[in-house]
Amino acid sequence: MTVQITINKTTQPKEKPAVDNPLAFGTIFTDHMFVMDYTHGTGWHDARIEPYEPFLLDPAAIVLHYGQTVFEGLKAYLNEDKEVVLFRPEENMKRLNRSNDRLCMPNFDEEFVLEGLKQLVSLDADWIPDRAGTSLYVRPFIFATQPYLGVAPSKNYRLMIILSPVGPYYKEGINPVKIAVESQYVRAAVGGTGSAKTAGNYAGAMKAQEVAEAGGYSQVLWLDAKEHQYIEEVGAMNVFFKINGEVITPSLNGSILEGITRKSVIELLQSWDIPVTERKVSIQEIFDANEEGTLEEAFGTGTAAVISPMGELFWSGKKCEINNNEIGELSLKIYDTITGIQTGKVEDPFGWVVNIE
Incomplete structure (x- = not known):
């Protein structure tokens, strides 16, 4: 891909969770998100990191009617040296493209999107909790945006990545x-x-x-x-x-x-x-x-x-x-x-x- 990633930092950063506040899974989101669009005939374009916020979606968007959407889940951690690390992220990129193929959605350049993911996590690295059992959950997802009430693959898509500081997924933790x-x-x-x-x-x-x-x-x-x-x-x-x-x-x-x-x-x-x-x-x-x-x-x-x-x-x-x-x-x-x-x-x-x- 020849596209570059533009970065627009928020001017209104959110208040982060208190250090001693239990983190419910998937309820708090960081300051920024990665966005990239796909247009039929053009391909993937306009890759950007911008403030986390709601966005407009046409009521006739194919994703809302025929469920053409895929997603992934991985985590970012702080290691013992307070460095930010990911665990096997290339495997998530591969699987996301496999899901794309099954849902008749366009593949993306895995190295490029992984680079966008890294830049996003780096930008919001101060959201990564460092208590035992916590991490920064990373959610890439892709969905059909073409307004069309017909059962056919969309011609347009959006790829996004959002981040969420999380605690244990189950209230039982590591207990059975x-x-x-x-x-x-x-x-x-x-x-x-x-x-x-x-x-x-x-x-x-x-x-x-x-x-x-x-x-x-x-x-x-x-x-x-x-x-x-x-x-x-x-x-x-x-x-x-x-x-x-x-x-x-x-x-x-x-x-x-x-x-x-x-x-x-x-x-x-x-x-x-x-x-x-x-x-x-x-x-x-x-x-x-x-x-x-x-x-x-x-x-x-x-x-x-x-x-x-x-x-x-x-x-x-x-x-x-x-x-x-x-x-x-x-x-x-x-x-x-x-x-x-x-x-x-x-x-x-x-x-x-x-x-x-």
Whole structure:
């Protein structure tokens, strides 16, 4: 790309959260945002960083009627030396373009947008909290802007990045959460958009989440759409089970999101010579393993929570308590290692961390 990034700094900076104020996830936003537009026949253009503010959108914009939009999520951290770092951001750029392709949206120059992201985070670096368990959440997203009430790909788009200082995603923190196994609703089907990070996947999941929360459960464990027996994801996370010394995670089948934390956990386990297998795994297998005493740990993985241990599964009227509802030794080791790499407390032998200042 030949376009350059123009920067228009705010003249009215916001008041930052008090140091001792708990940070609810995704409720506070920084002073600036990155914006870039796409016009059919021109391509991506007018890349800029400008003050965070509402913007106008035509009521007939395709995104509002046909849901043509994709997004990503990653974090910026302060390491031990108070340097600003990102964790595997190039993987987020790759996945965003894969989502674009599935939604018939134009690809972007990954290096250029990553540079824009870095400049934005650097500009608002003083918003990054430095308390344990906190970070600056980075949300890139793209949506269709053409005003047209017709089922066809938009000709115009907007790419934006906004930032939000956050605390832990779950109120339980690193403590085990209770999970309801969903047998009625489905998140995605093979051949659908489950492998893309698009808004409709999450909107369609809200009803099951609402029912689960009413029953006292933090998240939903999704089963496959065809047979309702094979495990796919848990909430907004990928899922792992440790059975008789082996770590098992559902294989990517086209309806499961290819998580970056998932990929990192697999690579980490392989480096530790811990057996890890990607394959189909049924919910019955998990309950059977628990009955036999071979189910040792279960945890979800994702950018927001990093590692979220599971303490209980509820399925078809039966409960499965995992590891006495306590965090497992391996789950804790993975969490401490990944968060340690992110903050510089642990050596990064993989080259996952990217310094931006």
